[in-house]
Amino acid sequence: MPQRPYYKVPISSRNNKRNWVGTLARITILLSAGGLVASSAWLIYGLFFNPKAIASLNQLLPPWAQLPSSQEPTQTLTQITAELSRQGKIAGEPLPLEVNANSQPKSVILPVRSQNQIVELRVYRITDVKNLLNQPSREVHYQFITQVDVTGLEESFVVAPLVDPETADTSSNRPLPVTELRRFDNTTPTQGMWFYLWGQRQRGHTITYGQIVHYNPDRSYLSLMLPWTSPTQPQWQQAIAGGSPELVIDQSVDLEPRLQVYQVKSANFIFDPLQLEPVSIAEPALDSRDYQNALLIARSGLWTPAEKWLQFIKQQRQKHQTWSSAAQAQLDFIRLHAEKAQKQANQTWASPSQQVLTLLIDGRWGEALKVFQASPTNTQEIATLLETDNGRIGNRVEVALRVNPNRTEVKAWGALLKGAQESRRSAIAWLKQQPQTTAADVAYIQRFLKRLEGDFSSNKVTPSHPSRFVGTPQKMTKVNPAQWLQIDQRPLQVTEEQTWYQIQLNAYHDGNTWQHAPFKLAPSKTAAQYWQQLGLNSDAEVQIVSWLPGGHQQIDLAVVKAVQLQGSTLKLLAVSDAFPLFDSAARQLALTKTTLQWLQPETITLSDLTQQPQPIEVAEILPKLWQELQRRKPNPQESVPNVEKMLQQLGELPVQLIDLTGDGTIEVIMTISPQEIAAVHNFEHSLVQTQNNNSRSHTIIFSATGKIIYNEFSGASGQTVIAIAALEDDQLPALLVATGKNYTFKSWSPQHQRFK
Known part of the structure; x- marks a missing residue:
């Protein structure tokens, strides 16, 4: 049960307390009879400190059980001000609450000050008072409804966003005053009226603080919902998909993003059944x-x-x-x-240390290394940043390596931290203790560590990057060493126990972007330069992937031994100890383990599309699919059947669902084999006589609205989607497409509205 504030009883009501104390027993008996003992306790608590809540309670009770209540006399604002003045208080500017059909206020919230700080919030109803001549009074009259006491927030809470969580907070617990009541100027939740109390504190930075105020007109109830503190003002915005706006409090300081997000949730409190619940990532919402x-x-x-x-x-x-x-x-x-x-x-930062810090906060390890090595001045300033790091960078390095220990750029920053704070020897010792660290990693990172000691003889260190490439493998029985550039001078000998592959590259990643064949490379490069450019010094292992009948994969591992450039064609020579695959019909692909992640969308039937939680326009998909399937039929049917008949005939075709375009909706992928096409149209005999280009599987992809966005039945003739993959640098999945013996990845281009 959320805590609610104490209410100050108006003077005119205190004399009536004894008249209704006995009524409290009646309320308890009434609620206890209904099994609501806990609720009765809360009601007694609220009514004791705010007898005016009886009016709200009467709205919940049947006529025979309603309770007697006394009404506060109406007052003008002048009279209210005078009464407060006698108490040593000052009336602030009233803000409207409820309004009538003519947009005129029916009630107001009045801040009450003492010594230039708000100590009370009062709610008044505007009444239509008439004078002796039965004419409306010229001065507005107000009737007191409820109030809540306001106390300042403790200083330790207010300055919390500015305090390093690793150090002790030396702030006092003295309350800091709130000086203003403000209405939110953006869209708020529709339940009730929302305001916030505001104060300001200087401690190196300007920081604001206060409390979120909510008024429930259904029960005439005013509550202080939530204390807040931030360098900026709190805002309501649509932060979480669906539902009403959320309260967002930005506590970001010194480039470190730090936000608090609160959702409006139901509360078990009769006078104000709402509460602000924080969104937390402390506990996972899914068991994965x-x-x-x-x-x-x-x-x-x-x-x-x-x-x-x-x-x-x-x-x-x-x-x-x-x-x-x-x-x-x-x-x-x-x-x-x-x-x-x-x-x-x-952003472009004037300070190299700020630039590096923002890049590391965003997980851009490689880009940050480029800034570090850009100049001796950059190196020296960033070294100071590393020396004074209080865990902000170190914690990120530790967690990133715990999740993925095969990140050379992350290890480089971990070693630089050790080197800046301790010594190069400590950095190397730490580096060698990290899992999956190769000799190439150590040699590469040592050059960065030398820069910390003022050794810039190597000038810029060429960043190492994971080996990522895609190519077409071909088994070889003979190798001419004179045609290849080797990273070492060991003999290239083909033995019966090994399988040698010549891999013609279709694309590779140079650490910054993907390069596609035909390649424009200098023929005078050394083997070491090729190794660096292709990332082979990080990992020279390559996967030989074969697609067997039925769509199954077989993966053999090989190691790259040499490289060859012929004009604009780049080839690699790799050796495998695996037993070779002799199925000549198998389609093969060579790639490294960091190139991509294979995706396997769940397969359902076309009929099941109508049961998906996300709406899919099956009625738009079916006629277009029907027309495309007619292209494979010897005697096409010109008319398109109705949806029910098409579902009956096509409903068992397999479909896969995945978001390929990044618009938040799923696409429908259908890869239809010749046998499935034949089964649909019952023309197995004719199928045998079709040409080879018609005997392969065809893929067609629909958007959720039924638009064709990829089609191998017509527009993409000669292409075959082999698989779907997630490339590390791309947020969108990519189609692995084969054209003859060549492969390419096609990702959706929002600009061109097609796969490129």
């Missing part, structure tokens, strides 16, 4: 290891990586209808922080 890891890195301050991870989890969970409103609230809470972190990181 990946979800827990995403919240873990969010709590460390890596908001953007956490948001991307949760967006991916959401896409997968929605297929199983296991994404909850609580999970959405946590995702949106993290998204708000990520937006602030991204905005800061995208």
Whole structure:
């Protein structure tokens, strides 16, 4: 049960207390008879300190059980001011509450001051008083309804956002005054009226503070909902998807995004059945290891990586209808922080240390290393930042490596922290203790550590990056060493126990962006330069992926040994100890383990689309699908059947659901085999006689509204979607498309409204 404030009993009501004390017993008996003993206690508590609440209570009771109540005499504002003056108080400016059909106020909230600080809030109803001539009075009259006492907030609470959580707070517990009552100037929840008390404090920074005030007109009840403190004003905004606006309090200080978000929730309190409930990421809303890891890195301050991870989890969970409103609230809470972190990181900062800090807060480890090595001045200033780090950077490094220990750029910053705060020897020792650290990682990071000691002889360190490429493998039985550039000079010998592959690259990532064939590379590069550019010094292992009949994958591992450039064609030579796959019909692809993550959307039937929680225009999809399937039929049917007949004939076709366009809605993917097409149209005999280009599977993709956004039946002839993958740098899933023996990834382009 939320705590509610004490109410001061008006002077004119105190003499009536004894008249209705016995009534309290009647209320208790009445409520206890209904089994509401706890509620009766709360009512007695509220009525004792605010007898005017009887009027509100009478609205809940039947006529025979209503309680007698006395009305406060009406007063003009002049009379109210004079009465307060005799008490040593000052009446503030009344703010309107309820209004009538003519937009005229029916009630007001009046702040009451003492020594320039607000000590009370009173609610008055405006009455229509007439004089002896039965004419409306010229001066507005007010009738007292209720009030609440106001006390200042403790200083330790007010300055909390400015205090380092790792250090002790030396602030006092003295109350700081609130000096203004303000109405929110943006959209607020529709339940009641919302205001906030405001005060200001200087402590190096200007910080504001106060309390959220809510008035429930249904019960004429005024409550102080929530104390707040922030460098800026509190705001209501649509922070969480769906529902009413949320209260957002921005406590960001020194580039560190820190927001509090409160949702309006129901409360078990009869006079004001609302409460402000904070959105928290302390406990995961879903029982999932990946979800827990995403919240873990969010709590460390890596908001953007956490948001991307949760967006991916959401896409997968929605297929199983296991994404909850609580999970959405946590995702949106993290998204708000990520937006602030991204905005800061995208700015140009005059100070290199601020630029690096914003990049690290946003999880842009590689970009931050480029700033570090840009000049000796940058290095020296950033070294000072690292020396004085109180855990803000260190905690992010620790959590990022705990979730993914194979991040060379993150290890570099961990080593730089150790080197700046202790010594290069400590940094190397720490580095070697990290899981999945290679000799290439140590050699690469040592060059950064030398810069901390003033050794800039190597000038800029070429950033290392994970090896990420896609290519077409081909088994080899003979190798001519003279045609290849080797990273070492060991003999390239083909043995019977090994399988050698020549991999022609279709695309590779150079650490900044994807490069696509044909490549424009200098032929004079050394093997070491190719190794650096392709990221092979981080990891030279490559996966040889084969798609077997039925869509199953077989993955063999190989190690890159040499590189070759012929004109604009880049090839790699790799060796595998795995037994070779002799199925010549298998389609093969070469890529590294960090290139992508395969996605496996859940498969349902076309009939099941009508049962999805997210609306999908099946009636728009079916006629277009029918027309495309007619392209595969020897004798196409010109007329399109009705929806029921098409569902009866096509309802068992498989579909997959996933958001490919990033608009928050799911797309419908259908990969239809020749056998399924034949089964639909009953023309197996004709199918055997079709040409080869018609005997392969065809993929067609619809938007949720029924628009065709990808089509292998017509527009994308000659292409075949092999799989769906999540590329590390892309927020959107990509289609792996094969054209003959070549492969390419196609992602949705919002600008061009198609896959590119």
